Amino acid sequence: MKTDHVPQDNSPTYYGHTRLLYATDAEGRYRQVQSTGWEAESDATMLALDDQRRQTRCAWEDARAGNISPLKYYMLRQRMDLASLAQAVGLWQWRVRRHFRPAAFDRLDSGMLNRYSEALGIPVADLCRVPDSAALDIWLDPAQERCCP
Amino acid sequence: MTLPAQSFGHRQSAHCESGVMSALLTHHGCSLSEPMAFGLSASLAFAYLPVIKLAGQPLISYRMPPGSIRRGLSKRIGFRMKTERFRHAAEGTRRLDALLDQGQPVGIQASAFWLPYFPPEMRFHFNAHNLLVVGRENGNYWVSDPVFETMHMCAQKDLEKARFTGGALAPQGLLYYPVVPPLSIDYPKAVREAVIRNMRIMTAAPLPVLGLHGIRYLGRNIMARERRDTPHRLRLFLAHVIRMQEEIGTGGAGFRFLYACFLQEAGELLHNDLLLDASDRMTQTGDLWREFALHASKMSKEREPMDTALLNRLLRACAEQEQSVWRRLKDL
Structure with a gap:
């Protein structure tokens, strides 16, 4: 790739940041070039994120209807899947899957709720209820949001 | 008092692990560029392991597993x-x-x-x-x-x-x-060892899912997926491949440009035309990978009709071109 072919597509996923790429100048020597994004790459990211949001929305609707526990909704919202959540809390997958059932989730003791809350980064009080509107992007600690431009 | 944080020379890098190693060694008085750190650790690779799933998508990697840049580099230059x-x-x-x-x-x-x-x-x-x-x-x-x-x-x-x-x-x-920290680096020895080790990783891997065979396998597998999967899932899979190649901080084309830069730097340092020629070829490989990513992205966004045979051909071309790099480097 030539330095003047390095894409500068201002990808929204970069949030104004740049990424470093290696490209060759007119003499064929390698240079470091900062790139503001490449459409091909950000399209791929957006496609994956849209799918994630779609799944989260389905889970939110199910949780609102009372078919599943809020746990599954928050898991998807925090971009986890069954395997990674089970690993993060140190449980078998079938146990986590069981906690997706409202009846089983409602019987969880505070110790187990704390483990889930820790793994997902969501306070216990929020973890136990489904929000009124379908928030689909990751739940951030309010103290952290200032860091993101 | 100046805090160490203020005196530390922060430098942006393409990849996290090679960037950290380059900055650490440079801080300790052994100046080492990021491509050099990456190349000497012999961490360029390709692996496509559909059996291992991460977040629902198969494992695809353009480099050796995490930690291998750190370990490979300390082994190669002896610190x-x-x-x-x-x-x-x-x-x-x-x-x-x-x-x-x-x-x-x-x-x-x-x-x-x-x-x-x-x-x-x-x-x-x-x-x-x-x-x-x-x-x-x-x-x-x-x-x-x-x-x-x-x-x-x-x-x-x-x-x-x-x-x-x-x-x-x-x-x-x-x-x-x-x-x-290393006092000095024996470049002729370290470069030779690293290139030969990397050649084995790419051309003599024991499993058909690794190295050049792995690239061809991915091409065939994309075609098989078109027959087996729903169009939506196939598009998500292509997006996943592109992200592993470009998004996660690879310096472009799944570390291929970074490695080409290493070959160029080593070739100039050691006045070795063979390394410089290999660097040019690796750059061309990188351009092919970028072309593959561009087509795959357009297909996954439905801006271009899905043509998995074309993607397969592009990946085979990547493998061919990379093979020519390693064949050239065999005489090093």
């Missing part, structure tokens, strides 16, 4: 690294603080999801992100994360969370720093 893992978060934080108070910049492994300075769109549960912590101040850390342009401030509890999260490749608070 001792101290690595420590911790059972308890409090213990890990105490040790980090003690090292920082001695003025030692420390490399750490952390989860990209829990680092507050990451933009939300880039926050994924990838536990093997590497960064440097260079100082601390009122319960905050100064971190030099090589994939960003500048240093960041990170609160102690956020960094602790990122270092001690669970899941696949859990960092377990891993921290590392050189104990005996």
Whole structure:
């Protein structure tokens, strides 16, 4: 790739940041070039994120209807899947899957709720209820949001 | 008093682990560029393992597993690294603080999801992100994360969370720093060894899912997926391949440009035309990978009709071109 072919597509996923790429100048020597994004790459990211949001929305609707526990909704919202959540809390997958059932989730003791809350980064009080509107992007600690431009 | 954080020369890099190693060694007086760190560790690879699923998508990697740049580099140029893992978060934080108070910049492994300075769109549960912590101040850390342009401030509890999260490749608070930094590097020997080792990884892998065979396998598998999967799932899979190649900080074309830069730097240093020629060929390989990514992206966005045979042909061309690089380097 030539330095003047390095894409500068201002990808929204970069949030104004740049990424470093290696490209060759007119003499064929390698240079470091900062790139503001490449459409091909950000399209791929957006496609994956849209799918994630779609799944989260389905889970939110199910949780609102009372078919599943809020746990599954928050898991998807925090971009986890069954395997990674089970690993993060140190449980078998079938146990986590069981906690997706409202009846089983409602019987969880505070110790187990704390483990889930820790793994997902969501306070216990929020973890136990489904929000009124379908928030689909990751739940951030309010103290952290200032860091993101 | 100047804080170590202010005197530390932060440099942006393409990839996290090679950037951290390059910055650490340069800080200790052994100047080493990022491509050199990457190339000498012999970490260029290709692996496509559909059996292993991460977040529902098969494992695709353009480099050796996390930690191999750190280990490969220290082995190749002969210096001792101290690595420590911790059972308890409090213990890990105490040790980090003690090292920082001695003025030692420390490399750490952390989860990209829990680092507050990451933009939300880039926050994924990838536990093997590497960064440097260079100082601390009122319960905050100064971190030099090589994939960003500048240093960041990170609160102690956020960094602790990122270092001690669970899941696949859990960092377990891993921290590392050189104990005996290298005084000088025997470049002719190190470059030769690294290139030969990397050639074996790419051309003589024992499994058909690794190296050049792995690239061809991915091409065939994309065609098989078109017959087997729904169009939606196929598009998501293509997006996943592109992200592994471009998004996760590879310097472009899945580390191929980074490696070509290493070959060029080594060729100029050792006045070796063979390395320079191999560098040109590797650049062409990278251009082919970018072309593949462009088509795959358009197909996954439905801006171009889905044509898996074309993607297969492009991947085979990548494999062919890369083979010519390694065939050339065999005579080194």
